[in-house]
Amino acid sequence: MELDVFVKVVDVLTQNLQVSAGKLQIKSVLKRSSQSPELNVRKSVGDLTRRTSVCPAGRHVTAAEALQLGIIDEVTDHNAVDAAVRLAQSVAGKPLDARRISTYPCPRPPDSDVVFEKVMQEVRRDARGAIAPVTCVQAVRAAVALPYAKGMEREKELFATLFTSGQARALQYYFFAQRAVGRWSTPSGARWDTSKPRPVRKAAVIGLGTMGRGITVSLAQAGLSVVAVETQEKQLLAAKQAVTGMLERGAKRRGAPLVLDQIKYGRSVQAAADVDLVIEAVFEDMALKKSIFQQLSRLCKPGTLLCTNTSGLDIDELASQTQSPELVVGMHFFAPAHVMKLLEVVHGPRSSPEAVATAMQLGKKMGKVSVAVGNCRCFVGNRMLRPYVMQAYFLLEEGATPEQVDQVLEDFGFPMGVFKMSDLSGLDVAWRMRKAEGLVLPASAGESARIREGSRYSPLGDLICEQGRFGQKTGRGWYQYDKPGGRVAKPDPWLHGFLEEYQTRHGLAARRIDHQEVLERCLYALINEGFQILQDGIAAGPEDIDVIYVLGYGWPRHRGGPMFFAGQVGLDKVLQRLEHYHQVHPDVPALKPCSLLRRLAASGNPPISRWREILQKPRSQL
Numbered sequence: 001m002e003l004d005v006f007v008k009v010v011d012v013l014t015q016n017l018q019v020s021a022g023k024l025q026i027k028s029v030l031k032r033s034s035q036s037p038e039l040n041v042r043k044s045v046g047d048l049t050r051r052t053s054v055c056p057a058g059r060h061v062t063a064a065e066a067l068q069l070g071i072i073d074e075v076t077d078h079n080a081v082d083a084a085v086r087l088a089q090s091v092a093g094k095p096l097d098a099r100r101i102s103t104y105p106c107p108r109p110p111d112s113d114v115v116f117e118k119v120m121q122e123v124r125r126d127a128r129g130a131i132a133p134v135t136c137v138q139a140v141r142a143a144v145a146l147p148y149a150k151g152m153e154r155e156k157e158l159f160a161t162l163f164t165s166g167q168a169r170a171l172q173y174y175f176f177a178q179r180a181v182g183r184w185s186t187p188s189g190a191r192w193d194t195s196k197p198r199p200v201r202k203a204a205v206i207g208l209g210t211m212g213r214g215i216t217v218s219l220a221q222a223g224l225s226v227v228a229v230e231t232q233e234k235q236l237l238a239a240k241q242a243v244t245g246m247l248e249r250g251a252k253r254r255g256a257p258l259v260l261d262q263i264k265y266g267r268s269v270q271a272a273a274d275v276d277l278v279i280e281a282v283f284e285d286m287a288l289k290k291s292i293f294q295q296l297s298r299l300c301k302p303g304t305l306l307c308t309n310t311s312g313l314d315i316d317e318l319a320s321q322t323q324s325p326e327l328v329v330g331m332h333f334f335a336p337a338h339v340m341k342l343l344e345v346v347h348g349p350r351s352s353p354e355a356v357a358t359a360m361q362l363g364k365k366m367g368k369v370s371v372a373v374g375n376c377r378c379f380v381g382n383r384m385l386r387p388y389v390m391q392a393y394f395l396l397e398e399g400a401t402p403e404q405v406d407q408v409l410e411d412f413g414f415p416m417g418v419f420k421m422s423d424l425s426g427l428d429v430a431w432r433m434r435k436a437e438g439l440v441l442p443a444s445a446g447e448s449a450r451i452r453e454g455s456r457y458s459p460l461g462d463l464i465c466e467q468g469r470f471g472q473k474t475g476r477g478w479y480q481y482d483k484p485g486g487r488v489a490k491p492d493p494w495l496h497g498f499l500e501e502y503q504t505r506h507g508l509a510a511r512r513i514d515h516q517e518v519l520e521r522c523l524y525a526l527i528n529e530g531f532q533i534l535q536d537g538i539a540a541g542p543e544d545i546d547v548i549y550v551l552g553y554g555w556p557r558h559r560g561g562p563m564f565f566a567g568q569v570g571l572d573k574v575l576q577r578l579e580h581y582h583q584v585h586p587d588v589p590a591l592k593p594c595s596l597l598r599r600l601a602a603s604g605n606p607p608i609s610r611w612r613e614i615l616q617k618p619r620s621q622l
């Protein structure tokens with residue numbers, strides 16, 4: 001059992017006595033508080049806000065805080081069962097009524113309604129459409145307002161509503177999906193239970209841009225010695241400052257020691273000569289990455305794993321630059337890299353089982369959930385992002401604004417809409433990719449500006465980048481920010497004017513686009529690509545895709561992930577809407593329903609647990 005989820009809650013005799021192992025994080029403390037929000041309030045209503053912050057958010061509390069909150073009776077550094085037995089014996093035969101939660105006084109302060117309204121507003125905002133946190137507050141409120149028995153009745157009703165909701169099914173599915181991705185396998189036969197990871201004690205990060213900085217922080221926080229390399233002096237100084245800030249804030253927040261000394265900074269890749277593993281995180285430029293892999297292959301000690309944080313370039317092409325292609329894998333992090341919990345581990349056709357296992361285990365050590373994926377352009381997450389982003393650009397061409405599109409996606413439950421998210425990750429990343437693919441044409445392209453190989457293309461992202469607008473990092477992108485590196489996105493009148501001018505230039509008539517169309521076109525295009533990825537065998541199953549989207553892009557967990565969501569909407573409905581949009585936009589191949597979606601819809605919307613089986617069946621049997 002993992003230490004941070006370990007808690008010994010022993011209900012002895014009266015269900016009131018609990019003993020907790022000391023110094024351990026108590027996760028399942030909510031066993032008690034969520035089942036009985038009564039407890040949260042009956043001991044004291046003075047700190048309603050603090051108590052309700054534990055229950056709706058599922059916030060983990062330490063043993064010490066749980067003791068302070070009255071959730072547990074005792075904290076022990078010794079054997080929790082022994083301590084529980086001792087505690088039980090000490091009260092055996094004595095009257096316990098005074099200890100029963102139901103007998104605790106529950107004063108109702110005059111301002112409790114105001115407090116609850118405020119808490120409810122905050123919880124609603126943070127819940128992003130999840131119903132459980134809001135219901136928790138309702139239950140706590142009932143506990144304060146009603147006598148104990150009635151409060152319990154109300155809580156039961158609320159619980160029953162939650163229990164039978166689609167959101168409960170989505171959350172249960174997601175819980176198991178996250179565990180399932182740990183049991184990875186690759187088409188070449190490597191498996192989680194037969195592949196042995198190598199120990200990694202010292203790692204290097206090459207390139208200290210936005211991603212390299214976050215990766216350095218995550219490695220250091222995981223206890224590794226890190227060599228952080230940046231060839232540009234100015235960039236190195238800025239990176240050092242940023243990394244230090246992130247580590248300081250992290251240490252403060254987690255109450256953990258500051259690990260600045262674990263990082264050595266350098267300006268040459270030579271500094272990586274004696275490390276066990278390298279993560280390259282330079283610009284998205286194949287030629288540059290190739291030259292770095294050639295250098296690393298020559299200078300690193302034998303057996304060093306060479307990893308790349310590319311957003312979507314060919315892992316095998318990079319592996320071919322090295323003397324040991326079996327030691328090359330992708331370790332693809334998500335922005336902000338020290339925060340987002342996802343790691344895509346990309347196995348090339350030549351990656352050894354040991355290399356994959358090592359990257360998977362290192363991700364876990366860094367506090368990430370590692371998902372093994374196959375090598376293709378943009379892998380899984382970003383490959384699905386392409387049609388999603390492209391639809392968003394098309395919507396702008398047709399008359400929507402970045403704010404409108406983002407609002408719809410945020411109402412759906414994303415922490416950031418597609419434009420804010422693009423500004424965060426850097427618009428130049430995808431621009432470089434599109435340039436390398438030959439998609440970026442000169443401004444003089446005229447009519448062909450909006451067509452590539454017979455299909456509709458929007459150059460909007462390219463035009464924005466040509467203005468030097470790379471998002472948060474330059475202080476301008478789809479939004480404006482108060483300074484380069486600023487984070488508060490504000491609508492930008494320049495951008496609105498630019499969109500109008502673009503529409504005029506291309507003879508596009510702006511129209512009113514409703515909420516449903518924005519949502520369906522963005523999400524169904526993304527989901528359709530997910531089916532294609534499954535069909536191509538790039539992801540082993542729908543769970544992998546769902547975990548990638550929840551942890552890498554903030555897809556709302558209570559909606560299970562894009563593939564689960566498609567099943568919940570109904571595959572036939574998703575198919576029918578895609579057919580509709582493809583009919584309206586026949587020049588957009590991403591809207592043409594994937595054949596796997598057709599097969600699944602034709603087999604009667606089977607539960608997601610059966611998709612793998614259907615995927616593996618030869619078509620003739622269907």
Ligand SMILES: CCCCCCCCCCCCC/C=C/C(=O)SCCNC(=O)CCNC(=O)[C@H](O)C(C)(C)COP(=O)(O)OP(=O)(O)OC[C@H]1O[C@@H](n2cnc3c(N)ncnc32)[C@H](O)[C@@H]1OP(=O)(O)O
Pocket residue numbers: 245246249250311312333334335336339340378382383385386387389390415416421424425429430433434461472487552553554
């Ligand atoms: C053919 C053409 C097609 C066109 C396009 C093609 C595209 C295809 C390829 C694309 C390639 C692009 C590569 C992209 C890679 C990515 O990584 S995509 C980005 C994925 N990330 C997300 O989607 C993030 C979504 N957002 C969130 O999850 C949250 O908003 C948040 C960022 C985690 C913040 O949440 P919040 O609860 O507000 O957090 P806080 O508690 O306030 O802060 C936690 C830490 O996060 C830092 N932080 C917060 N906001 C930002 C921000 N805007 N930018 C950077 N960092 C942020 C914050 O500072 C905290 O960190 P510390 O300060 O260090 O403690």
